[in-house]
Amino acid sequence: MIDSANNISSKVDLVVDICIVGAGAAGISIALELSGKGFQVLLLEAGTSQEDPATQALYAGEVADEKMHSPTDKYRHRRFGGSTAIWGGRCMPFDPIDLEPRSYVPFSGWPIGYSDIAPFFPKANNYLEAGRYEYDADTAFNPLAAPMVRGFNSERVRTNGLERFSCPTNMAARYQGRLQAASDVRVLLEANCTGIRLNSEGNAVDHLDVATLAGKQFKVRAKDVVLAIGGLETARLLLASNDVHPQGVGNANDVVGRYYMCHIAGNVGSLVVKGGVDNVRHGYEISPDGVYCRRRLQLTEDTQRQLGVGNMVARLHFPKITDPAHRSGVLSGLFLARNFISYEYGKRLKDGEGDSVGRYMRHLWNVISGPIDTLAFLTHWVAKRTLAVRKFPSVILRNKSNRFSLEVHAEQIPRPDSRVSLLPSKDALGMPQIKVDWRYSKEDIDTVRKTLRTFSEEFARSGVATFDFDEKSLEKDLLRFGAYGGHHVGTARMGADPKTSVVDKNCAVHGLPNLHIASSAVFPTSSQANPTLMIVAMALRLASHIQAKDCQARQEYGVAV
Incomplete structure (x- = not known):
């Protein structure tokens, strides 16, 4: 059922098994996964099916440097479907190296291994309508298909990696019918979560405060709560919910909002491929299952380790x-x-x-x-x-000249002084607004510099192309527009140690076993990849964990499963 929170009587308590805050890619995926599993699920969404200026204005805040970061109400949508209403559809999984502790990447290492998340990628791919889960051009296409650059073979640089493109799928429009028909899922639109209220001991969520712009206020009580509201809003809500813990929920060690990452991106250099235009495949290819795909350049994982660089991909650009x-x-x-x-x-x-x-x-x-x-x-x-x-x-x-620039998309090193914090100013619902102070490191630029040098060396060695770039202007070229887009990563990071993380390996906030986070906020590192596919895969893993936890609890209390 889909309804408006304005139809709820004020001062009532809604009681459910699972409450999910945020109906974007993660929230909708979790709701659909838990439907039919014996739960009563409530999905709270602040917006409606259409963009509303008054609702969108609730995202307004400040940025420390407008040249370095977009305004806080840009490139994310407070509406049913979240930012899937405006995304470009680019999908690719993180790489195994992204989850590993790397001595040359401070604060790296996830509390889970690649094998823990890999089983959820195919289903995430299906939810996003990106076709078959196959991200290697050698197996996704006919084995006789031409390579990215004819004659270029390298043991250090991969050219067979793919990105696949969703329709792009608006999760609300695509799955609205299923949510409407589900007897065990209730979607409330125009429902803004304004506070996470803990019990008197401060070790569990007692209820959520919910309000509408029309003035309705009520509470939601749930056995389990999932925050699926993105990297910026997650930090805001946790920090603002400070009635029991003065520093905010999950923030006993001042980690919430810190380690904020986006991606380093820009167009750089000049790649000249010798021979005819047929020697290069730089555009979109259609996979056998009818999905647009595109190849890119990337260092092998061994080469990344040898050079001590973060992960990066590059696409051929005009x-x-x-x-x-x-x-x-x-x-x-x-x-x-x-x-x-x-x-x-x-x-x-x-x-x-x-x-x-x-x-x-x-x-x-x-x-x-x-x-x-x-x-x-x-x-x-x-x-x-x-x-x-x-x-x-x-x-x-x-491209008639075989001359290209490289469109770079690179991992950022997490740093605690890159952060999201609260402002004294309030929005229309009385919630503190946020300030974003995004920062990058010298090592971020070094990752791109060393990777591009390797590309240049390997193209020269092959004799089929040349690549040159201006090292003196590289930092300026990459930071010309600041942080890239709506990739808000790391503000409630995963980890085994509460001193340096906010959630555990199952995305439960440390010390609060019934409060979970489902968004790129939990990613300890940002990878080379756009985050949407990883967000959905992690959301599906969380849904599986919640279901398993419930089954275990029922068995312990002698209830039939």
Whole structure:
């Protein structure tokens, strides 16, 4: 059943087995997994099916440096489906090395091994509609399919890794029917959790405070509570719930909100592939199951260890869009339309070099002088993107020169002074707003520098291509737009030691066995990967744990399972 919290009588107590706060990728996945398992599940969602300005404004806050981080109400949506309503659909799993303790990555190492999460990836892939769980091009495609760069073979650099693309699936739109039909799942929209209230001993959740913008207030009591509200909002709610523990829930050791990570990203360098254009596969390929896929460059795990670098991938990208010297009508059209493109992508078309009249005119000339290419692109975009259910993921143009930049997406080292904290200011519901102070490290840039050097060495050795980049401007190029997008990682990290972590290996807050967290907030490290697939896989693992815990409790009390 799906209803509005405004239809709940004020001052009542709703009593359920499981209460999940947040109906995004994680929350919806957990609710569906627990349906039919003998639980009464309540799924609280702050928004409705559509974006609402007043609800979205509850995300407003401050950032320490606007050049380094997007405003707190950008690139995440307070609505049914969460940020899956706006995501690009890119899926890939974390790598085994990401979960390992690495001496050269401070604060690395997860309390679980790769074998603990691997069984949940295929089902997560299905929920996100990314097709078959196969992320190696050698097995995902026909064995005779051409490689990424013909003639390039390396024992240090992989080119067969894939990313797969969801439709992109809006989890609310896709699974609304199942949630509506489920007799054991109740979804309440417009329901904002404003407080986690512990018992007098401070060792369990007693109830949750819930409020609506229309003025309704009520409580929810549940045997188990799951916070599935993302990396920023998780820290906010835990810190603000400070009536029993003055530092906030789960924050006895001042860890909540710290170790905040995103990703290091940017377009750098110049890759020139020798020979004809058929020697390169740089665009999207369609897998046998009809899913868009794309290959990327990545150091092998052994090479990462040898160099002492974090994880990073690179995709072949077209020349710098903002420079009209590319003479592409399509790219110039994107530049001219950048104010009408979604916030995160549009801002990356503003390079800070100033918008001179001359540059505008050169871009306009590119559009005018290439009408056939522009018309062909628009026709393709309308057919394959605008009108398609499974959408063409992004702008990819046929490269006639075999010259590319590399689009970098790199892991960030966790650091405790990169953090989310509370402000004295309050939102419309009386909740403290947040301040984001995102910081990066010299080692983050070194990871990219050393990885790119290795790419250059391996391409030169192969004789099939050359890659050059400006080491002096690398940091500037990577940080031109600050932290990348909506990848909010690490603010309630997993670990065995409560002194350096917030949740245990089963995502239960230390000392609070009935409070769990399901989001990228629990990731101790950020990997090279966009986090959505990992978020859903971890959510499915948590649902399995909750079910197993309930079965064990019933057996201990002699109740039939």
